[in-house]
Amino acid sequence: MTAIVTNLQEVLSQPQNKLIERALANKMLPVGYACSMVPIPLLSIKPLFPVRLRAAGITSTELGDLYLSSVICSLSRSLLEYALSGEYDFLRGFVFVASCDHLRRLYDNLAYCQNVSFNHILDIPHRYSEASVEWTIDEFQRFAKKLSSHFGIGIDNECIMQAIHKKEELHAILRRISEMRKLPHPPFTGTDYHRLIVATQIVPIDDAIQLAKEFYEMVTQRGKVPPQRARVMIVGGNLDDPTFTEIIESQGALVVADRYCTGSFPELEPYETEGNAFEIMAKRVLALNRCPRMMEGYSTRLEYILHLYREYAVDGIIIESIKFCDTWGVETSAMVTQLREMGIPVLRLEREYRLSGEGQLRTRVQAFIESMGK
Amino acid sequence: MRIVAGCDVGSLTSKAVIMSDGKIIASSIIKSKARPWESAESVMNEALQKAQISMNNIAFCVGTGYGREKIPFVNEISSEIACHAKAARWLIPNARTVIDIGGQDCKAIKLDEKGNMVKFITNDKCASGTGRFLEVMAKVLGVGVDQLGELSSKSKNPITCATACTVWAQADVIQHINDGVPIEDIAAGINTAMAARMSVLAGNIGVEREVCMTGGVAKNEGVVQALEKILGVKIRRIRNADPQIAGALGAALIAKEKLGEDK
Structure with a gap:
């Protein structure tokens, strides 16, 4: 195993990893967020830095279950469990989006159970239109003011644009790496790539860029991974545990493309780098259409999946969603049928946030590969 | 025609099927033990004894079931879903x-x-x-x-x-x-x-x-x-075999295909 992969594993193993420790020592302020629709550049204005909330290695949710009912998704319950267990005590605040009732309940309970000094939920429209862009700009400006007064930092167009440029610098490297997944025999596994993508979401941007650079160097010097039986794309909601990808790949698949909340696409689509920063962020958040919470966007989401399917020469698609996820649960039903009608092999996996039922997962993935005649 | 075998290590029972010339020549079912490799060896030994052959006579063996990755003597593994599908078609052709x-x-x-x-x-x-x-x-x-x-x-x-x-x-x-x-x-x-x-x-x-x-x-x-x-x-x-051995049977049929003797 190469040094960078070991490094990534270490970063992912616990919430307060060594890079966060270093950032804290340098008086930087980590702010947790739990939805891809959060305007990340606003949380990247120094000394702030964004940390995507995850509950690495969680084994049970006793405390979370006390406050959240069993029909609330296990992601929300796991994140609350982590917060109540003190795992997020290093964070200086939380930011949510009213994307689904599950995250709203998490936000409410966090406010109720803990004395969180900064806890904000953004109200973002569910449609992309001129009016919704205006609304979102206004919402982000109010959010910026709140950040500014709470943390005592100046936020203007210039500093947000700087944050956007930094993000683009990271994205440019990640896009170059992702491009290699289009090769018949990529030089890295989907698991390693997944580790990198998640790691870049939980450390300060300069560290994320460094990790991406090291990963890029490693893959350009390394040989190809051994040929696998099938090229697979993963589609769905939150998936921040690379072990899930590892299990899929252990059955002979190679994950070459992804389209899920915590993955690379559509997040890696280029940012606008000129103009009004609030307008850029608002348009991006609404237009990327990454979550089924966005109304009237189903066909473009499907089209985007088909585009990745072709670009990355995918053999079959695995659609995963966490149990009780309203948005992805509904979207998946229609999508699975439509993709199958197009002759695309699809495996639907409903799962818990934390990895469980590993044996069954292996069997289903293996059978899926076999059903493709691979 | 070479002899093939399938071994299905399930959560409750383990099964083995030995086939030759497209026919089942021996099969065995045992209660699964704590360790999958022990279950696999026991059930296969039982089937081999019934067929009066040794493991050396098996040209290809496929493993399946939840313990499939831990069976030491198989040439390949397959999911039980694929094995049951294969066996079902053999047992009920349409x-x-x-x-x-x-x-x-x-x-x-x-x-x-x-x-x-x-x-x-x-x-x-x-x-x-x-x-x-x-x-x-x-x-x-x-x-x-x-x-x-x-x-x-x-x-x-x-x-x-x-x-x-x-x-x-x-x-x-x-x-x-x-x-x-x-x-x-x-x-x-x-x-x-x-x-x-x-x-x-x-x-x-x-x-x-x-x-x-x-x-x-x-x-x-x-x-x-x-x-x-x-x-x-x-x-x-199903009249021509015990439905419980279907997973192992499917594995044996896949083994036969792997030898290129059947499609």
Whole structure:
């Protein structure tokens, strides 16, 4: 195993990893967020830095279950469990989006159970239109003011644009790496790539860029991974545990493309780098259409999946969603049928946030590969 | 024609099948042990003894079941879903729907006209609707799991088992025993609850004739008949082999294909 992969594993193993420790020592302020629709550049204005909330290695949710009912998704319950267990005590605040009732309940309970000094939920429209862009700009400006007064930092167009440029610098490297997944025999596994993508979401941007650079160097010097039986794309909601990808790949698949909340696409689509920063962020958040919470966007989401399917020469698609996820649960039903009608092999996996039922997962993935005649 | 074998290490039982010239020459079923490799070796040794050959005579062996990755002597492994699909087609040549109820999981598989697997669905993590459910209920009733089918055929007034959850159903069954309900009626209710749970899975993939049932529970006539009633289709009975060895049989058939002797 190469040094960078070991490094990534270490970063992912616990919430307060060594890079966060270093950032804290340098008086930087980590702010947790739990939805891809959060305007990340606003949380990247120094000394702030964004940390995507995850509950690495969680084994049970006793405390979370006390406050959240069993029909609330296990992601929300796991994140609350982590917060109540003190795992997020290093964070200086939380930011949510009213994307689904599950995250709203998490936000409410966090406010109720803990004395969180900064806890904000953004109200973002569910449609992309001129009016919704205006609304979102206004919402982000109010959010910026709140950040500014709470943390005592100046936020203007210039500093947000700087944050956007930094993000683009990271994205440019990640896009170059992702491009290699289009090769018949990529030089890295989907698991390693997944580790990198998640790691870049939980450390300060300069560290994320460094990790991406090291990963890029490693893959350009390394040989190809051994040929696998099938090229697979993963589609769905939150998936921040690379072990899930590892299990899929252990059955002979190679994950070459992804389209899920915590993955690379559509997040890696280029940012606008000129103009009004609030307008850029608002348009991006609404237009990327990454979550089924966005109304009237189903066909473009499907089209985007088909585009990745072709670009990355995918053999079959695995659609995963966490149990009780309203948005992805509904979207998946229609999508699975439509993709199958197009002759695309699809495996639907409903799962818990934390990895469980590993044996069954292996069997289903293996059978899926076999059903493709691979 | 070379000799091939399939070894299915399941959660409750392990099975082995040895084939030669397209025929089953030996098979064996044992209770699974704590370690999958021990189960695999025991069941295969038993089958080898019956066939009066040694492992050296096996040209290709495929492993399947939850313990498949831990079987030391196999040449290749395959999912039990693919194995049951393969076996079903061999047992019932025009099968289009396969319902397999194993020890701790159940699955419904849809095949195309050529026998290729086109769709499948498996149960969730819990044991409802699996062989384990029947095993627990049989224990509560104080009968053998293989007696449930025969008992339910004598039922005149089957109970309604409100749930297929193993824990709740167990409480339900105890209540019925305490109320003095005849054991036959309880057995029939249990079999119907099992069939109802399975029909949800089968309905999900869309049942097409011919329907074939594999796995140990296929030997329980009470479940099969209840399922026929719920689904509204006749389930073809397997006559030429024990339905419980279907996974190992499918593995042996895949082994045969790997040798290039059959397609």
